[in-house]
Amino acid sequence: MRRLIACLIFLGLLYSPVAYATIFGQIHGVVHDPQHRPIAGVQIKLRAVNSAFTKTALTGQDGSFSIPAVPLGDYVVTASQAGFAGVRQTLALASDTSPILHFELQLGAVQQAVTVTTDTNTTNLNTVTPTSLISRQDIALTPGADRTNSMAMITDYVPGAYMTHDMLHMRGGHQVSWLIDGVQIPNTNIASNLGAQIDPKDIDYIEVERGSYTSDVGDRTYGVFNVVPRTGFERNREAELVFSAGNFFQTNDQINFGDHSEKFAYYASLNGNRSDYGLAPPVGQVLHDATNGYGGFASLIYNRTPENQLRLVMQLRQDNFQIPYDPDPNSFENQQYDSSGLRDSQHETDGVAAFSWLHTFSSSTVLQVSPFFHYNKADYESNPNDIPVATTVNRSSAYGGGQASITTEIARNTLQAGFYSFGQHDNYLFGAIFNDGSGSPNFSTPDSASGGVIEEYVSDNYKATSWLTLIAGLRQTHFQGQFTENETDPRFGVAVRVPKLNWVFRGFYGRFYQPPPLLTAKGPIVQFAQNNNTDFVSLHGERDEEHQFGVQIPFKGWLLDADTFKTRINNFLDHSNVGNSSIYFPVTVDGALVRAWELSLRSPRLWHFGQVHLAYSNQIAEQRGNITGGLVCTPVGDPACDAGFTYTPVDHDQRNTLNAGFNATLPDRITASTNVYYGSGFTNGDPDPTTPYPNAYLHQHTTFDFSIGKRFGERTTVAINALNVANRRTLLDNSLTFGGFHYNDPREIYGEVRYRFHY
DSSP: OHHHHHHHHHHHHHOOOOOOOTTEEEEEEEEEOTTOOBOSSOEEEEEETTSSOEEEEEOOTTSEEEEEEEESEEEEEEEEOTTBOOEEEEEEEOTTOOOEEEEEOOBOOTTSOOEEEEOTTOOOSSOOSOEEEEEHHHHHHSTTTTSTTOOHHHHTTSTTEEEETTEEEETTBSOOEEEETTEEEOOOSTTOOOSOSSOGGGEEEEEEEOSOOOTTTOSOTTOEEEEEEOOSTTOSSEEEEEEEEEGGGBEEEEEEEEEEOSSEEEEEEEEEEEESOOSOOSSSSOOSOOEEEEEEEEEEEEEEETTEEEEEEEEEEEEEEEOOOOOOTTSHHHHHSOOTBOOOEEEEEEEEEEEEEEEEEETTEEEEEEEEEEEEEEEEEOOTTOBSEEEEEEEEEEEEEEEEEEEEEETTEEEEEEEEEEEEEEEEEEEEEEOSSSOOOOEEEEEEEEEEEEEEEEEEEEEEETTEEEEEEEEEEEEESSSEEEEEEEEEEEEEEOTTTOOEEEEEEEEEEEOOOOOOOOTHHHHHHHHTTEEEEOOOOEEEEEEEEEEEEEETTEEEEEEEEEEEEEEEEEEEESSSSOOEEEEEEEEEEEEEEEEEEEOOOBTTTEEEEEEEEEEEEEEEEEEEEEEEESSTTSGGGOOOSOOEEOTTOBSEEEEEEEEEEETTTEEEEEEEEEEOOBBOOOSOTTSSOOSSBOOOEEEEEEEEEEEETTTEEEEEEEESTTOOOOEEEOOOTTSSOEEOOOOEEEEEEEEEEEO
C-alpha cells in the first residue's frame, strides 16, 4: 500500500498533460466602430475593482481580443485608442467561464469623458452551475462573518446552507469541497472537523457552486467553495491590524501584511481567537464551552514572464474546543444521552501547502500544474474520570498529490482535460475507560489505513449560438484502499438565453462518485460495538445522480436566480455514535433523496448606498434502508435491524430556510448591515405526546443580526456587531454529535477595530 501512495504522489506531481483550477476564467471581446467595422490595435486593459491587479491586450485585425487565466472576481475592462472616446465595462467573472464583451468606440477626442456601461448582476450563459459570489467587502460588512471560525459568509448568502450540530450542512449533506487558489484540498473524513478551512479575513472572493458541476470540478455534490485568497495586489507596503472584543470574553485578532511590484506580490497574516462560547450547547446556558485558536497564512505570486506565473499558498492553524454539557443529570436530554459527567475537548490541526505553475501557450490555451500537501488532525479527548465512559478518538490524515489541467478553445468549443490524484495515510487511536460500573474492560487501540484516488476528466463547453451553450463531459475515478472501486460519470448541461428578455434557462443531468473515509476497526473497539448490537463494516463510496433546472432573471440591475433539483443517492455518507458514548463513526445508509427549490436575489446599489441580498430554500432531505457501512446493526437478520425502504427525514432536514440582508454605505463614512435568518425547524421530534418534543419537527426559529461601523480618516475603522439581538434561544437539534443536544447561538455583542499602516 505504501508503494501505491508513493506512486500516486509521484504521478500527481509529475503528470502534466492534463484537474483544472476552477478559480480562473477567460475574457474575450470584440471592438468595432459605429458602423460595426472592426478596429485593430485597440488597447484593452483589465483592472481588478479591489486591487492593483491588471492585464492588457491588443485587438487583432478582426477587432477581437482575449485575456486568459483571470481569477474570478469583479473587474473593469477599458478599451481605448487615439481618435476614439474611451469605453469601459464592469463585469463579475465566474470561474470556468469565457464571457464575450462588445465595445463600440465613438469618434471623439482622446480627452473625452469615458463612457461607463455597468454589467453588474447580469445573466451568465457560460455555465449551468448556480453560483453565489461573495467578496471581501461583503464579508467585512456582514455581521459576524469575518470571525475566524464563522460560516456566515456562506449561510447568509447561499440557499440551502445552514449550521446544525456544529457542522455546515448544504443541500442535504455534509461533504463539500474547498479549493484555495484553484487547488482542491482533499479531506475524506466526513464531519470530523469543527474548525473552518480558512480564516474569512484572508479571503478576497469566495465563489460557492451549488450542484450541476462540470466534470472538471469534482464529486462533492453538496457544495464547492472556490476561494481566491488575498494576494497583496491591493497593498503597497501596507499592513492591517484587526482587533475585536465582546461578551463571553471573545476576541478575534489578526495582523496582515501585503505588497506588490510589477512581477511579484505577497500577502501574509497571523491570527488568534478565543471565546467562552464556542460550540452549540445542549441547554440554554453555556458551560464548559471555551474555544481558542491561532494560525498563519501566506500567498505568493510571481509573474516570471508574461506567459509563466508561479503561485504558492501556505496555511497552518490550530483550533481547540471544549465540549459543552448539560449539568442536570435528571433532565430529559440526559435520559437520552448523559452528558452531565463529561469534560471533553477537541483539538484540531490543519496545514496546507499548494504550489501552482500557470503557463499561457496562447490567448486561448492555458496549462496549470499544482502539487499539494494537506495535513489534518482531529483529537477528541476526555477527562479520565468522565461518567459513564471516558472516550478518546484521535485521527491524523496526510494527503499528498497534485492536479494538472490544460484548457483550449477551438472554434466555438472550450475544451478541457484534467488529472487529479492524491495518496492518503491515516492514523487512528480509539480508547474507552468505563466508569459506569459495567465491568467492561478499558481499551486504547491504535490503527492505521492507507489509500488513494486517481481521477481524469474531459469536458467541452460548446457555444452553439449567441443564445445557446451546450456542456458535456466525463469524469473517471479509481479509488484504492482496503478494496478497489472504479466509476465513470457523465455530466450534461444546456443553457439558453431568451432574446431581448435576457432570461437564461438551464438544465443539467450528472452522476458523481465520492470516495469513502479510510476508517478501519479492530480488536476491543469491534468488541465494544458488538456489545452494543452493532458491528463494523468497511465503508464504500457514495454515488449520486442529480437532475437540476434553473433560470436567471435580470431586471434593472437586480438578478433573480431560481433552481429546483433532485438528487438520488446510493450509499449516503452520514455519521453515528457507538452506543451511549462520544465515539464518533461515519456510516453509509442504503439510500437517500434530496429535493429542493432554491432562490437567490441580489440588487444593484439602491439609492447609491446599499445592496439587498436574499437566499431561500425549500428542501426535503430523506433517507431509506439500513446502514450499509461503518457501524451496522447486528445481527443483520434481526427484525430490529430492518429499517425498511420507506423514506424518512434525516436528522438535519429543515424544510424552509431564509436569509435576507442589507449592506449600506451611508454618509460620513458610516456603514450599516443587517441579516434576518429564519428556519422552520429541524426534524428529530418524538411522536410521543408526553415528551418535550411531541412533533415531527423541532421549533421554528428567527434571529436578527446587525452591525454598524465608521471610518475615521484613512487608517482606522471601528464597528460594532450584534448577533441574535433578541437573544431568542431554541433547541435546534437533538442528535448526539459532540456532547448531545444543540441550542442555537446566544446573543453576542462585540466591537472591532481595523487599523492600517505602512511599513
